[in-house]
Amino acid sequence: MDRTPLTAQPQGLMIQVESFLRYLHVERRLSPVTITNYRRQLTTVVEMLNDMKMAQWQQLDTVKARNVAAKSRRAGLQAASMALRLSALRSFCDWMVQQGELPANPVKSVHAPKAKKRLPKNMDxxxxxxxxxxxxxxxxxxxxxxxxxxxxxxxxxxxxxxxxxxxxxxxxxxxxxxxxxxxxxxxxxxxxxxxxxxxxxxxxxxxxxxxxxxxxxxxxxxxxxxxxxxxxxxxxxxxxxxxxxxxxxxxxxxxxxxxxxxxxxxxxxxxxxxxxxxxxxxxxxxxxxxxxxxxxxxxxxxxxxxxxx
The missing domain is CATH 1.10.443.10 (Intergrase catalytic core)
Incomplete structure (x- = not known):
């Protein structure tokens, strides 16, 4: 479950992220676990973009999105986790386009490295x-x-x-x-x-x-x-x-x-x-x-x- 304090007020880039998470909860009716995963990934992305001195989502471009992917990889993020992070950011940007906040999705062409396919383990x-x-x-x-x-x-x-x-x-x-x-x-x-x-x-x-x-x-x-x-x-x-x-x-x-x-x-x-x-x-x-x-x-x-x- 999401444990964000009720008194905490989102600031900066997180304001739109919180609106997106509410949309996922109310309109998309996604599970609390899924929303928590989205929150975790997008909060990390926001921290990276803050380090890049990005103040508004309108400043996000493909170069910055690729920098997020590169920094995630240098931090040791595995391919599957990288794909999850970029998927969360891509979905958020799709929503921002729908809201008229972005002219296009700058993460559309940014992809995670392909993960090795692992066969699920089963019992006989x-x-x-x-x-x-x-x-x-x-x-x-x-x-x-x-x-x-x-x-x-x-x-x-x-x-x-x-x-x-x-x-x-x-x-x-x-x-x-x-x-x-x-x-x-x-x-x-x-x-x-x-x-x-x-x-x-x-x-x-x-x-x-x-x-x-x-x-x-x-x-x-x-x-x-x-x-x-x-x-x-x-x-x-x-x-x-x-x-x-x-x-x-x-x-x-x-x-x-x-x-x-x-x-x-x-x-x-x-x-x-x-x-x-x-x-x-x-x-x-x-x-x-x-x-x-x-x-x-x-x-x-x-x-x-x-x-x-």
């Missing part, structure tokens, strides 16, 4: 079975197992899991309604196992006097569970279950996508389930699927086996 089916092989009547265990089952069963993002309300669940049909990036809503199946564990947890949930409609709450406060708490609980669960790989929400989402693609080969279907706006985002899983097929080929095909010397 046996690892997932090992991870989820725990039975207990302890409410805390039931809650955590339910979160894992829903995350893997529906392929949710961490923010989507934490943001789930009871009214979003349709246990009769085994579907869940989530609000994804850009406030885009989608309805997805989550599997019979996830439904069964949700039924168990929802009964126990009432013991902790939940403050609101949140599905997953802290058993100590009754408030909606935090992102950090989920990450911590998943990591601890993986250790207890003796899973070799580090367990985190992203890994479960990636495993969901990879396993669905391996079984169905339906890339468009996986795109819709994950809530990706562009198919290109989903296509990274085709590389994982190809690796799986290549391994099968190497083991099974007679011509793939090496001859003994």
């Amino acid at each position: 089916v046996d690892e997932v079975s090992q991870l989820l092989n725990m039975e207990s009547g302890d409410p805390l265990v039931v809650r955590d197992r339910t979160m894992l089952e829903v995350m893997y069963g529906a392929g949710l993002r961490l923010s989507e899991l934490v943001g789930l309300d009871v009214r979003h669940l349709d246990l009769a049909t085994g579907e869940v309604r989530v609000m994804g990036k850009g406030s885009k809503e989608r309805k997805i199946p989550m599997g019979k196992t996830a439904v069964r564990w949700l039924e168990r947890w929802l009964e126990m949930r009432e013991l902790y006097d939940p403050e609101d409609d949140a599905v997953f709450i802290s058993t100590q406060s009754g408030k909606r569970i935090s992102n950090r708490n989920v990450q911590k609980r998943f990591e601890q669960w993986g250790i207890k279950q003796g899973v070799n790989s580090h367990i985190n929400p992203h890994k479960l989402r990636h495993s969901f996508a990879t396993h669905i693609l391996e079984s169905s080969g339906n890339l468009r279907g996986v795109q819709e389930l994950l809530g990706h706006a562009n198919l290109s985002t989903t296509q990274i899983y085709t590389h994982l699927d190809f690796q799986h097929l290549a391994n099968v080929y190497d083991v099974a095909h007679p011509r793939a086996k090496r001859e003994k010397p």
Whole structure:
């Protein structure tokens, strides 16, 4: 959450930045996490521009934008973080053009260096079975197992899991309604196992006097569970279950996508389930699927086996 004091008054270049952030919150309805990231990046950019003695946004040109990129790189910013910073600045300048404050976007032609594409890490089916092989009547265990089952069963993002309300669940049909990036809503199946564990947890949930409609709450406060708490609980669960790989929400989402693609080969279907706006985002899983097929080929095909010397 944004922790800027209410008494703090924006000055200089930050005045327009604060107006832009309000626009993202009120009109675009972006998540608090996204807005916090925009604020962090744009505040750093403003500090750099202040060092360049720039007093008004109308003074921003391509040269200064390139200087921001160069200074960020010298400060050790990685390619992905650089892309995020320039994207935030580019979006802000697009908004300034819409407001009539800038004649054109001076950051349009400034790009971050290309980052090396990293394949998302995933678990195989046996690892997932090992991870989820725990039975207990302890409410805390039931809650955590339910979160894992829903995350893997529906392929949710961490923010989507934490943001789930009871009214979003349709246990009769085994579907869940989530609000994804850009406030885009989608309805997805989550599997019979996830439904069964949700039924168990929802009964126990009432013991902790939940403050609101949140599905997953802290058993100590009754408030909606935090992102950090989920990450911590998943990591601890993986250790207890003796899973070799580090367990985190992203890994479960990636495993969901990879396993669905391996079984169905339906890339468009996986795109819709994950809530990706562009198919290109989903296509990274085709590389994982190809690796799986290549391994099968190497083991099974007679011509793939090496001859003994």
